[in-house]
Amino acid sequence: MAQTTTSKSGAHGVHAAHEAHHDHHELGFMSKYIFSSDHKVIGIQYGITALIFLLFGFFLVGCMRWQLAYPGRAIPLLGGLLETFLGKDMAAGGIMQGDLYNAFGAMHGTIMVFLAIVPLAFGAFGNFVTPLQIGAPDMAFPRLNMASYHFYFFGGVVMLASFFIPGGAARSGWTSYSPLATTAQFGQAFNGQTAWLIGMVLLITSSLLGAVNFITTIIQLRTKGMSWMRMPFFVWAQFVTAFLLLLAFPPLEAAGILQLMDNVFHTSFFLPTGLVVNGAQLPVSGGGSPLLWQHLFWFLGHPEVYVLILPAMGIVSEVIANNTRKPLWGYKSMVYSSICIGFLSFIVWAHHMYLTGMGTKISTFFQTTTMMISIPSVTILTALFISLWGGSIRFNTASLFALAFLPMFGIGGLTGLPLGFNASDIYLHDSYYVIGHFHYVVAPGTIFGLLAGIYFWYPKATGRFLNETLGKIHFWGSLVCMNLVFAPMFIQGFKGMSRRLYDGGATYFLETDPTALKLNIYITHSAIALGVFQLPFIWNFFASLFVGRKVTNDNPWDATTLDWATPTPPPHGNFLREPVVYRGPYEYSVPGAAKDFTPQNQPT
Amino acid sequence: MMTKLLQIFGMPDVASAHGAGLDDLLGYVHLLMLLLFVGWLAYFFVAIAKFRQSANGKADYLGVKGHMSSYLEIGVALVEGVLLIGFAIPLWARAVDRLPTAAENPVEIQVMAMQFSWNAHFAGPDGKWGLQDTRFASSGNPFGVDPNNAEGKDDVATLSNEEFLLPVNRPVIAKVSSMDVIHCFKLLEMRVTQDCVPGMSIPVHFTPTKLGKYSITCAQLCGNGHSKMRGYFRVVAKDEFDKWYAEKSKAGAGTSFE
Amino acid sequence: MSDSSHSAHGPADTQGHDDHDVASHLKTYWAVFAALLVGTVLTVLMAKVQFNSVALTVCIALFIASVKAFLVAGFFMHLLSEKKTIYAVMAVTVIFFFALGGLTLWAMHDMPQKTETKTLYVP
């Protein structure tokens, strides 16, 4: 067994793990896997659940993409199932109906953001890796951690169940703008939107518990010598993310409660006076403000998008530092930039609302802050790019995904700029350009970052490697298909195609510009191919548990951070002995050192 | 000139006075993006080729020295600042904030969005809109005009996506609103977008400069029929508009607003 | 003495010294209690007086409430002698709290020439 770490824990490697494991009294299945309060188990619970939701979110958008490419044609294979389960008014003859399209759209957004990416990035990676990297035995509040997962789980169950209640799931977009969210199924007090709101309250509770726990853990449980500026960038990213969740989610919770009142008790928080729906005056008091909902929603909504990206940046930084075999360039400026992003992200939200009727002064404020926030993003990206220079780059799958993240996020981020200027947003607002913008950030951006993380930490969590060949097929297939899916959306946006069009724009483009519709078909086929390229990954993920190459060393990637100084997989309590940190997180290729990496806990 | 560039991507021709300015901004931003993207991408490929493990077995602890990156960041910030101060803010002030004055003789219309159609309302020859109140509003009378009010008798209204006309080269003020949920009044060729928020009437303005038939897109999810909510208007010469207006208003005397 | 010693050492290892400290605070707590009651009565009385301007009435009421809040947070919650970590968290929160309220209010008012549709009716 190659000896890599000098700490005692490393010396005993895999065997030590077993010993430690036997020390602990055996727990029953329930308390070990369902009601565990061990951060690693919770992290894995989060991870599996979120991956399943990711797949489900893709299934939803798959059906939508079919409808966009071939409006009015029955969905092959799945159409019949949809009709059976959701009823004729949703999918008559296997053809997706307007309400179903809107419901799937709203739920695709909601599930991807709140049930797939955030839980994966924050719940799974945050939980599994953060305590290990700061040398803590667990999270500060293990039971709260468990409760957080359970709230998430039930939130997910409520969201899924909402497809089956009469009238179907929420159908007013993931943004749930009032009055539509209230009037769409007015009179049916318990409708999809109500379920959505209840689900959101549960998910918000889960995130709040998680955020409190993460921040406390990072402030209180850093091991000896782990000063702030010796924390891996990943931990910093999680720290800032936790603050975003902590302070931005409550206003949405408040808004959710108010909209719940509107839907169930017929108050008028977000309903103005004099609404006439379907030709009749709506029987409510009126006097509310539809824009108030938007402010409260986007006060969360914008920080939320950085919740989606920061953990991915953290993972990418770890993977890049490890695989270039050199320190991150500009670690400090990256840390300050992420704090800056965190701070600024609270005061840019109204750039989603330029066209609700804003004056010059207020929109100038918001576009200025929007431009300001792009600078720290550029700084982080630049630092990562420069980190490549002078490296000795290894191209394993994790590293490939991390490297691909950079230009992909670059495209997504850069296309945020024309949206950020209010004047150019006039043309692009609510077009497919916006869809292209944010999918570039979240799909080939965040998802790639997360996949890099899965390939990177899988050996630590399971004791086995993922298969590299399958991994490379997965990578190249995903990279090509992601671009084929999302790049044409910019063209469609320029052509003026709006979002959320049930017929894929046929009403507008059939006579004038059929090429816009052709693109729909190409995109859909690419999306299907993208799905197919996930199959090797899914196989790899499960099969490697049993047949993957075994890890023979606690530190298989020759890494420097503390997560690799534990036995594999880490036992309850993580470290056999409290680790002590002597240096910064990325001491790779230190001149004069015997090896090309010097772990944080290696005594000087 | 920027419009030409953007047409490569399929953007429709601009047909309003302020539109060219917006297109310029859009073009410059995309140039900046292109520049950054191409520059970084070139660097990126060089870096991963040059520093792959098989080519460079030993990493350099320090890597890049010097301040290139700071200059770059400052550069990006500066360009963004220029675009912001030089283009975006003044454009917005002109295109959105400042309404045409009476001296510019604007055509004023009210636009009322409803699920799922566009309705337009002109004041008629007397230049006065009939008295309106949401209490009178219904699907047949989206503007809530008091049916007994004399000033409303000559009003011109085009309901349910019926095409309306606008005169070329004369400023238009459209006061957009909605009677049910939020819609979005988007005129692609005019480079105009404005959410229609129920309970509010928000003016947007533009000066059509090209004759032709254009459509009104609804760019905000408004329910089941959102994708079909397409309205039309035609920009015509002054004479044709006047003729239409006069005829419509005569016919409008028959519009009962009930 | 700062309050940190309360939290840093529990009652077990700080017999004597710490007891005395807490004991010396008891008076403060009761005084704060009295002040809070007075403040409550004052708010009600002030609201009874009809000031000419609504703004003034609102300001006075909120001022008294803020003083009361300061007393509760400062003394009962020991915020006057808290650790800097907690100050930092609170400072950030307060900034965002005002950003949320202030910017929303500003945004709702910087809407050029918009009218509320209901006022279109001019009898």
Add this chain to the structure above:
Amino acid sequence: MEIPYTDKARPDTGLYNAKVGLWLFLASEIMLFGALFSSYIMLRVGADEGVWPAVKLAWPHHLLNVPIGTFNTAVLITSSVTVVMAWASLKMNNFKRFRMFMVITILCAFAFLGIKSYEYNEKFTHYELRLKDGKALTGHLEVNGKHPGFWSPSDLWNLPRLTSSNVTEVKFVADPMEGHGGHASHEALTVKVDEISHLDAFIPRNHTFFAIYFTITALHGLHVLGGALVLAYFTFPGAGMWKTNPEQFTNRIEVGGLFWHFVDLVWIFLFPVVYLL
């Protein structure tokens, strides 16, 4: 390895875990109530004129019972001082006194909730009536000899329900109106249903003011209830920890107290905003 700093403070931060956690939680609570207060301001500032013709105001106010509200404020303030005294008693190793103060705190909490539900009922039995001729009144409603209210929400009346249940007339005992030329009598008027243009109790759906009043106070009430239950747990079943780990127990009380003070703090703002202004 055990989780450190559950009882002792971490040297560099000077804090134990639960305290950091609780303050972070309070930060999120500030944003929650902050958003609700902001909503209140936004709705009030943007309120329509004369939607509440009964009192001829854009935004109904002075409709809540100030003496009761004042008394309830005092109750909550008392519970705040007792909870801090309970903690201080523990610090001084006096468990008996601790328990006494905690019991007072919990009693105050339930008194607060009781009074609050009385107030809720008062509102649910109070009606706004507008007639087609433009006259508007507030008062108490009697339909078929019954007074519907909070405890029987399904009995609440409004105009659509009157029409659909074929009620033709109702009795209405109008409130004396301030500044409207003296003292209306307390006699019951008989009102024909076809003369009514609007009728509803002082409940959330009637006006945005009631909507926000009920929403914020109910949410606050839930906090009171939750806090009281936790404090009750610490006082009785959870008090065994005083024997096994007095430091951590004292910390728990401190932290529970912090939450309790926060609930009080919210009320300190809520009271003037909804009762007085």
